[in-house]
Amino acid sequence: MDERIRRHAEVLVDQCAAVERGDMVRVNAPAVAEDLVVAVYERLGEIGARPTLAWRNSRASRAFDRAMDPEDYTRSDHTLAMLEETDAYIGINGARNLAETSDVSPENMTAARRENKDLQEALKETRWVGTQYPAPGDAQKAGMSTEAYEDFVYRAVDRDWDAQREFQAQMVEILDDASEVRIVSGEETDLTMSVDGMIAENDADDNNMPGGEAFTAPVPDSVEGTVRFDKPRMWRGEEILDARLTFEDGEVVEYSARQKEDALEEILNTDDGARRIGELGIGMNRGIDRFTYNMLFDEKMGDTVHLALGSAYDENVGEDREQNDSAIHVDMITDMSEDSFIEVDGEIVQRDGTFIFEDGFEE
Structure with missing residues (x-):
């Protein structure tokens, strides 16, 4: 594994989320960021934390939001319950297609954001961090090769904080x-x-x-x-x-x-x-x-x-x-x-x- 990925994981776990032994940790990531998820899990295991993993899928999210009636959006109480029991949250971004949800109606997107407000408030009560994995979709949007975008991301992340x-x-x-x-x-x-x-x-x-x-x-x-x-x-x-x-x-x-x-x-x-x-x-x-x-x-x-x-x-x-x-x-x-x-x-x-x-x- 690229040592820069291991360093990224260490910064997320040790510095940003300040994970300790026994912490309940939620990791939320797309499949394209699997290498970083593996490195994060390895570091969590070394500490003795208790992680759970949620894989995000933008195609599934698009299908759901396009099928929903805007009036049917309600708060996701089971997600809220999970967040209320979470000590630390590590969210990882990365995309194969950044425009995947571009054809979801504005009414549905607005309704979803409103119903997620309580979840965002609960997230703030955890030791949370959001980060970026250098995925091909993000590199393409930046007008960069995947390798050049990786260098850019790690140059921004691996610093004397x-x-x-x-x-x-x-x-x-x-x-x-x-x-x-x-x-x-x-x-x-x-x-x-x-x-x-x-x-x-x-x-x-x-x-x-x-x-x-x-x-x-x-x-x-x-x-x-x-x-x-x-x-x-x-x-x-x-x-x-x-x-x-x-x-x-x-x-x-x-x-x-x-x-x-x-x-x-x-x-x-x-x-x-x-x-x-x-x-x-x-x-x-x-x-x-x-x-x-x-x-x-x-x-x-x-x-x-x-x-x-x-x-x-x-x-x-x-x-x-x-x-x-x-x-x-x-x-x-x-x-x-x-x-x-x-x-x-x-x-x-x-x-x-x-x-x-x-x-x-x-x-």
């Missing part, structure tokens, strides 16, 4: 003490938001592998201005290009896209909370140096920021602060490498992708 956490902590400290953040990029993005009383977090080797961002939540009704997301966003197999959103009092009042505007509209119409921002994230993983149509990596890419339409994470919401609530959390990315800056309480803290605490920063 203590050093990465320390690097990101500098931006977390800035955000945690902040009242207002302004994001400017080119002539089309100028957005301000209050983060007063919100809590900034450091995503290194915790719930996402790879990690690589500092993130917080805006006060829901504080977002003002316009943002252009110049990186594509995949939604149910469709590519949204050049999405533009204008906010007033925290809510999207105008929107457009050069391609698949109807998909953007579907996102915004999920529920009331889908028209507000639940997360501001700043990408800081310099091991991720290209866009690959995979949000697990793309949102962590250095020289980017991302905003999520929809729900805010519990850990970002301060005491006595309102939390944006939605059935979705849809990240969208803006390039900050040129003609851009991030301003915190009137001080520029990043210009053209270089942070104030890095060599080469020019105010």
